[in-house]
Amino acid sequence: MIIPASAVYDVPGADDEKIFDDILRNLERDRDDIRRALSHLAAIGGGAFADLEADHRADVTKAFREVGGAPLAALVRVVLLCYYRDDRVMQSLGQEARPPFPKGHVVEQGDWSLLDPVRARKPMYRRVD
Amino acid sequence: MLDKVDVLIVGSGASGAAVAWSLADTRMRIVCLEQGDWVKPTDYPSNGRDWEARLFSDFAINPNRRARPTDYPINDANSPIKVVNFNGVGGSTIMYTAHFPRMHPSDFKVRTLDGVADDWPVDYATLEPYFAENDRMMGVSGLAGDPAYPPHQPPMPPLPLGKSGARFGKAMNQLGWHWWPSDSTIATSDYEGRARCINLGHCTPGCAQGAKASTDITYWPHAIRAGVELRTMCRVREVTVDAQGMASGVIYYDAEGKEQFQPAEVVILACNGVGTPRLMLNSVSAKFPNGIANSSGLVGKNLMFHPYALTYGYVDEPLDGNHGPPLCLWSQEFYETDRKRDFVRGHTFQFGRGVGAIMEAIISSNAGRLPWGDDHHSVYRKLLNHRISLSAICEDLPEEHNRVTLDPDLKDSSGIPAPRLDYTISANSLKMMDHGIARAKEVLTAAGASNIAVESPILNGGWHLLGTARMGTDPERSVVNEWGRCHDVKNLFIVDGSIWVTSGGVNPTSTIQALALYIADSIKQRLANLFD
Ligand SMILES: Cc1cc2nc3c(=O)[nH]c(=O)nc-3n(C[C@H](O)[C@H](O)[C@H](O)COP(=O)(O)OP(=O)(O)OC[C@H]3O[C@@H](n4cnc5c(N)ncnc54)[C@H](O)[C@@H]3O)c2cc1C
Ligand code: SF4
Numbered sequence: 236m237i238i239p240a241s242a243v244y245d246v247p248g249a250d251d252e253k254i255f256d257d258i259l260r261n262l263e264r265d266r267d268d269i270r271r272a273l274s275h276l277a278a279i280g281g282g283a284f285a286d287l288e289a290d291h292r293a294d295v296t297k298a299f300r301e302v303g304g305a306p307l308a309a310l311v312r313v314v315l316l317c318y319y320r321d322d323r324v325m326q327s328l329g330q331e332a333r334p335p336f337p338k339g340h341v342v343e344q345g346d347w348s349l350l351d352p353v354r355a356r357k358p359m360y361r362r363v364d
Numbered sequence: 365m366l367d368k369v370d371v372l373i374v375g376s377g378a379s380g381a382a383v384a385w386s387l388a389d390t391r392m393r394i395v396c397l398e399q400g401d402w403v404k405p406t407d408y409p410s411n412g413r414d415w416e417a418r419l420f421s422d423f424a425i426n427p428n429r430r431a432r433p434t435d436y437p438i439n440d441a442n443s444p445i446k447v448v449n450f451n452g453v454g455g456s457t458i459m460y461t462a463h464f465p466r467m468h469p470s471d472f473k474v475r476t477l478d479g480v481a482d483d484w485p486v487d488y489a490t491l492e493p494y495f496a497e498n499d500r501m502m503g504v505s506g507l508a509g510d511p512a513y514p515p516h517q518p519p520m521p522p523l524p525l526g527k528s529g530a531r532f533g534k535a536m537n538q539l540g541w542h543w544w545p546s547d548s549t550i551a552t553s554d555y556e557g558r559a560r561c562i563n564l565g566h567c568t569p570g571c572a573q574g575a576k577a578s579t580d581i582t583y584w585p586h587a588i589r590a591g592v593e594l595r596t597m598c599r600v601r602e603v604t605v606d607a608q609g610m611a612s613g614v615i616y617y618d619a620e621g622k623e624q625f626q627p628a629e630v631v632i633l634a635c636n637g638v639g640t641p642r643l644m645l646n647s648v649s650a651k652f653p654n655g656i657a658n659s660s661g662l663v664g665k666n667l668m669f670h671p672y673a674l675t676y677g678y679v680d681e682p683l684d685g686n687h688g689p690p691l692c693l694w695s696q697e698f699y700e701t702d703r704k705r706d707f708v709r710g711h712t713f714q715f716g717r718g719v720g721a722i723m724e725a726i727i728s729s730n731a732g733r734l735p736w737g738d739d740h741h742s743v744y745r746k747l748l749n750h751r752i753s754l755s756a757i758c759e760d761l762p763e764e765h766n767r768v769t770l771d772p773d774l775k776d777s778s779g780i781p782a783p784r785l786d787y788t789i790s791a792n793s794l795k796m797m798d799h800g801i802a803r804a805k806e807v808l809t810a811a812g813a814s815n816i817a818v819e820s821p822i823l824n825g826g827w828h829l830l831g832t833a834r835m836g837t838d839p840e841r842s843v844v845n846e847w848g849r850c851h852d853v854k855n856l857f858i859v860d861g862s863i864w865v866t867s868g869g870v871n872p873t874s875t876i877q878a879l880a881l882y883i884a885d886s887i888k889q890r891l892a893n894l895f896d
Contacts, residue, residue, distance in 0.1 A: 315725040316417045335410040336572040339562025342688035345525025349533040356511040361470040
């Protein structure tokens, strides 16, 4: 519903087994909100979302996104934070699948001559004496 | 009962660490009580693949979300800005983003210059040597020559401009507006045992490399070597007074939850602008029925944040994303009062590089920019690493109705009443925020950004906690005197952001620490007649 698999980008969907397991392991502080979001979704759809016809699903999804509030935001957050650390997804985005430490990253120094016009300015802080 | 100590400090954060280190050379017996624990560098999120996710769990900046046993809850329902902090050795410097501007000379004179609020009883010139000492101790990187400040020389070279910094620099030059590499407490070279920054880019929830100067790795090792005792997992409930109305010590819960009384000759509070008034209001006695040292009725009042107006947009080429320290440039173009505007005082712009993959997805999803379904992937690829942002850090003026009180119901895990906030953004601050957003849009447009969006105020943006036990010479209009001693209790001092008279328009920690060093020096110079 949120992130489908894509052959174009060679990525799994958020319903991929490995990602889904990761989601289930990371409900933590959001468990209650997510339970609330899922029962809200079932109420809007009039039954389990997975059992709905494709057309009906699109309408239910749209309605849910409009009225889901904080519980929905919590659900989406957990999905996104598990999806966007999956190795396959990282690879497709051209990102290294590793923690930042200890290798770090390179950031270019940049052209400090850009500061020349500012260096040329007179002191601009307000005098107090 | 424990042995009496000469000096008892409560809180080991930015100010508590600085005052402990400075007083250590007196050879007095000094103890610091800290409710949290040490954080090991290996605990920091950037060690693991879940580095972004932990911003929403044990390294969340909002203590109500983080909810570690060492945190206390805060009732923030009646405030559009939520308090963020960290409770542990190093205090909120564990979580700060290390942007390190000083206040300006004019910030200490707002009544004289602009006819609002009050002048401070200290000034920039008095604090100047303490700013410099603190820059050395914390290890500041930056570039001398900023026309927006009196001359000073940061000990290390500035953070790299990167692709996003260069884009902003060009845009600011096009507009003819001031910008400058920020002073930052991120080491750009190996410094005093700290390794240089390697651009992990996840500085806020702690630096695994040790390049970011949190006080657990700057002041504390020196203070402990000099003999200061730092007792962790000790949560102070109240400051007690003797028959003469002097502070006699504190009651606290130790690591096992056992109640202890620690007697002391001098008590120094360094619990930040919310923790300190909370503790003072909870320190009730026959002499001080409304909280210790509160004859003015001002303890907890005049709470100032800096409301943050964040504006961001997306450019057509990939930039630095989350690589590198997120804050590396500032602009003071709109800092000083300009009578042509519809508000007094002003703001700093701090420029942001970008965010990580997960944060981009979450923010853009919440904003409705990132669709669900088939278009998700193509849209996301145009957003990731294409973001640039800037925030106006707006000077909040003191207003008594903005306050910290004790919540009648909510308590921490030790049963101590939690703080409750009542805060509204003033009309002056709102106009300043609008001005900041309008100028920021001009900057982003000049930088080639589109899809411009705003978060104002930043909801979880209560990182600067100021004004709740203000400084002054008049005991009826202030809580502490011009060198941090409570008017009502002559052996009780406050060194954290509570004592600020006005807030300036800059991140406060450089000035908080300079003030703490200045107060420590004032104490040292008066040791023979400290209580006169
Ligand atoms: C996410 C974030 C980003 C920030 N970014 C910046 C930035 O870029 N630049 C900047 O200048 N500032 C920044 N700040 C603010 C900065 O961290 C604070 O200004 C600074 O740490 C305040 O110092 P302090 O000594 O007043 O209090 P703190 O550093 O908050 O320390 C207070 C300490 O007191 C302890 N304490 C409180 N109550 C008790 C009690 N009852 N018993 C025992 N111990 C107690 C707490 O556990 C804590 O360790 C940021 C803060 C956060 C949270
Ligand atoms: S960017 Fe530098 S300061 Fe920030 S976490 Fe990485 S190494 Fe530490």
